[in-house]
Amino acid sequence: MSYNNRDQSFPVNSAEMKEESMILKGNSLSLLNEFELILESDPLIDExxxxxPSQFVTLNKEASSSLEHEDANFWSRDHKLAISTDVLLPLYKAVKDVFLHAISQYKRHENLSDASWDEGNLESEVMKHSKALLLLSCDFGTAWNFRKLIVSKKQHILIFLDELFLSALVLSYSPKSEQAWCHRRWVIKMIAGKCSTMQDIVGKESELVEKIAERSKMNYRAWNHRCWLVSYMTTEQVLHELKKSRNWAGLHVADNSCFHYRTRLMLRVREDHCHKLEDGTSDGNDEIYRIWQEELDWNEALIKCYVGREALWLHRRFLSLSWIRHFITNLGDTSNYHVCKSSINADIGIFMDNELHLANSCSTIPDNEFEDFQAQAIYSATYILWLTKLISHNYSFPFTSKHLKPSLLSLQSNVVSCINPNHNATIHHLGNQPKVRSVLPETRPALALSYDFEETHLMRLLNRSCKAGKYSESLYFLECMVAKDYQPDPTLITYTILIEAYILEGGIDEALKLLDEMLSRGLEPDTFTYNVITRGLCKEGKVDRAFEFVRTLNSRGCKPDVITYNILLRALLNQGKWDEGEKWMSEIFSRGCEPNVVTYSILISSLCRDGKIEESVNLVKVMKEKGLTPDAYCYDPLIAAFCREGKLDMAIEFLDCMISDGFLPDIVNYNTIMAALCKNGNGDHAVEIFGKLDEVGCPPNVSSYNTMLSALWSSGDRYRGLGMISQMLSKGIDPDVITYNSLISCLCRDGMVDEAIGLLADMLSGRFQPNIVSYKIVLLGLCKAHRIDDAIEVLAAMIENGCQPNEATYTLLIEGIGFSGSRAQAMELANSLYIMKAISEDSFRRLNKTFPLLDGIFTECAGYKLKHLFFELVPDFSYYPVRRKLDRFLVWGD
Structure with a gap:
């Protein structure tokens, strides 16, 4: 393919670029100094x-007085700090560099245990730079960890309070930062029991988390922190929180988080009540009864006011469960519990009457109303089902269906039928059968005809199943609707999900029929729906048909978008059709559609896969000229391609470009570079990079340890290689099959084949079964050691354990037999395998050149003998007969 500016290389190393880089570095350090000066001059910045940058003018105009720091990069006033988005990247790079340098200095001096080093000064540097870094990147774990290390050494209450202030500052711009919330919990744990003002701290913490949780939508981390904080509150604070959170919960009845928080508060109230009963400081249960009754009444009022809210019914389950258990265990009055069992029964009866009254009032579904009333009815029926099962299981309370209103009883029976095991089996059975679009009368499910569900009920179930990805259930409910002669009218999203379900199960033709059904019902599919069809056609290899389908979209009233073109481009290039791909790119331009970053990433990835790295590099330059910023999906294949070709300097250079464009490398990038370094004999450099992975916020994974194991072992450092395995296990990282294969390979390379076979046996007894690579490594080690008998035994065990050899395995065994001196027997085996098409003609000719005995003449007799002596015995998994017969053939030829 041809692109603009192919004659220019990228990136270009020149003196001008180096000079420009030095200038940029100086500017970045100047920005860092200015930023840290602002933080030091105003330690009370709270946001x-x-x-x-355009907003700085407005801020400066609104300021009534001159600003202490007034420029185009920072704005600071009234303890508020604004940072220009233009300087974020250079500022982040500068502060990260100085922070990593500071912790490197700190660790080096700490390891040397030099009494002359200025510990306080280095710690101050680490704390200063880590603060600046966390205000730009809140999830930089190394910065948080070093602050914990230094603060825990100081053990001063004021420093701990400073940490709370810093994490609150981080939460002001990133309220969902898991690292910041974890840091606050760590600080509170450290000062708990050591601070006289602990309750004041908990009170302020409660106010902060309340402000953040109620300001930021769906902030589960904040609500989780709020629930965690309950254990540090006093009883008075808990009751205050219970009262204060009621207003917010009443306005956000669909948010489960606040009700989870109230659940935690109620449990804490009950725990405190139990402790008081044990200590004898409580007069009885009146107080806790009152709290629980108020919560039940409040919940009932919300249920009646806000119809069809699942969170309210779930909260009522918790309240009812606690209420029932209170009666059964009879907290605080054990003596009367056994004596007055009838009175307890009466109390439970009163409670059940109230719950049945509530459920009956919610079971009516008005005509032509919103589906919330249908949801309310279903929630009430399932609640009563759950409650009656709970009471009958824990306490023999006389309950019959006469307590239920007819509408609720009917709805309850429908709910029971839906959760019946036979019903689930029917769904499972239908889900495993091939799907048929039209449900004929004779094939309609008989179970569906007995349902009393209305059409709207089934429609709701259908939509929920689709949204939950339960495709088998959604198809089943669609069949039920047809069986009851309903006219299903799913939304466009529902149809699209059903189409995707068919495609996932390999039914593109059925998906196209469903598309036709959409059109016949008057629904107009959008581009997203058509793209699902196009992707499904390409996935099944029907690329030509996909092109035909896309060319009909204009006549269908839908214009293809860049995503459509990208799907087809990827399909062409995956098949290696570069000429057609170039024509398709020209067509994309002619239709007025501008390629996006994904388009270029597809081209770059395909070019790198086919070894056209220079063109990939030029494409990156073209992207930048067009104003597009390459993302990680553009850089990843380039870095991997340079590593494959051994051009590590270019790989590292593009890694720097990736960081400069704002995309931090992930562990896959680092693993690729470390593997290439090891392959090129630069194991020490790889070890150095490995040691810094935690510092750059990218902890090593199992692939990293596998790479370092092979590298260290190959360099002769076995003990450090084995130490990698110990380190991996100590960090809770489980080994995988590749770990075992790497270790087996290392053992075989050093001639420790018996140890490798022992490790192979350990794999068989463990949860990782050896794969074909595992066996090939051991076979290669045995063949190199001229232990052909053992190699044949391993091959037989390989087949016995269900791992079928491939051509490379057979070739390896033939070469092992040949190089051990049995050339004639090796070529007899090769001849037989060739006749049986177990090895290719190219492999046979190559072996014949290596062991030139038969001169290309195929002996059917020898092939027939080997076929019967070896290959027909192996599938029977008869281990020792295989070895004996094959050994006899190789030694005696009969």
Whole structure:
């Protein structure tokens, strides 16, 4: 393919670029100094934000007085700090570099245990730079960890309070930062029991988390922290929180988080009540009864006011469960519990009457109303089912269906039929059968005809199943609707999900029929729906048909978008059709559609896969000229391609470009570079990079340890290689099959084949079964050691354990037999395998050149003999007969 500016290389190393880089580095350090000066001059900054440079003019105009720091990069006033988005990247790079340098200095001096080093100064540097870094990147784990290390050494209450202030500052711009919330919990744990003002701290913490949780939508981390904080509250604080959170919960009845918080508060109230009963400081259960009754009444009022809210019914389950258990265990009055069992029964009866009354009032579904009333009815029926099962299981309370209103009883029976095991088996059975679009009368499910569900009920179940990805259930409910002569009218999203379900199960033709059904019902599919069809056609290899389908979209009233073109481009290039791909790119331009970053990433990945790295590099330059920023999917294949060709300097250079464009490398990038370094004999450099992975916030994974194991072992450092395995296990990282294969390979390379066979046996007894690579490594080690008998035994065991050899395995065994001196027997085996098409003609000719005995003449007799002596015995998994017969043939020829 041809592109603009192919004659230019990228990136270009020149003196001008180096000079420009030095200037940029100096500017970045100047920005860092200015940023840290602002933080030092105003330690009470309580909010940080990032704004566009154009907004600085507005801020400066609104300021009534001159600002202490007034420029185009930072704005600081009234303890608020704004940072220009234009300087974020250079500022982040500068602060990260100085922070990593500071912790490197700190660790080096700490390891040397030099009494002359200025510990306080280095710690101050680490704390200063880590603060600046966390205000730009809140999830930089190494910065948080070093702050914990230094603060825990100091053990001063003021420093701990400073950490709470810093994490609150981080949460001001990133309220969902898991690292910041974890840091606050660590600080509170450290000062618990050591601070006289602990309750004041908990009170302020409660106010902060309340503000953040109620301001940021769906902030589960904040609500989780709020629940965690309950254990540090006093009883008075808990009751205050219970009262204060009621208003917010009443306005956000669909949010489960606040009700989970109230659940935690109620449990804490009950725990405190139990402790008081044990200590004898409580007069009885009146107080806790009152709290629980108020919560039940409040919940009932919300249920009646806000119809069809699942969170309210779930909260009522918790309240009812606690209420029932209170009666059964009879907290606080054990003596009367056994004596007055009838009175307890009466109390439970009163409670059940109230719950049945509530459920009956919610079971009516008005005509022509919103589906919330249908949801309310279903929730009430399932609640009563759950409650009656709970009471009958824990306490023999006389309950019959006469307590239920007819509408609720009917709805309850429908709910029971839906959760019946036979019903689930029917769904499973239908889900495993091939799907048929039209449900004929004779094939309609008989179970569906007995349902009392209305059409809207089934429609709701259908939509929920689709949204949950339960495709078998959704198809089943669609069949039920047809069986009851309903006219299903699913939404466009529902149809699209059903189409995708058919495609996932390999039914593209059925998906196209469903598309036709959409059109016949008057629904107009959008581009997303058509793209699902196009992707499904390409996935099944029907690329030509996909092109035909896309060319009909204009006549269908839908214009293809860039995603459509990308799907087809990827399909062409995956098949290696570069000429057609180039024509398709020209067509994309002619239709006025501009390629996006994904388009270029597809081209770059395909070019790198086919070894056209220079063209990939030029494409990156073209992207930048067009104003597009390459993302990680553009850089990843380039870095991997350079590593494959041994051009590590270019790989590292593009890694730097990737960081400069704002995309941090992931562990896959680092693993690729470390593997290439090891392959090129630069194991020490790989070890150095490995040691810094935690510092750059990219902890090693199992692939990293596998790479380092092979590298260290190959360099002769076995003990450090084995130490990698110990380190991996100590960090809770489980080994995989590749770990075992790497270790087996290392053992075989050093001639320790028996140890490798022992490790292979350990794999068989463990949860990782050896794969074909595992066996090939051991076979290669045995053949190199001229232990052909053992190799044949391993091959037989390989087949016995269900791992079928491939051509490479057979070739390896033939070469092992040949090089051990049995050339004639090796070529007899090769001849037989060739006749049986177990090895290719190219492999046979290559073996014949290596062991030139038969001169290309195929002996059917020898092939027939080997076929019967070896290959027909192996599938029977008869281990020792295989070895004996094959040994006899190789030694005696009969």
């Amino acid at each position: 940080v934000g990032f704004i566009h």
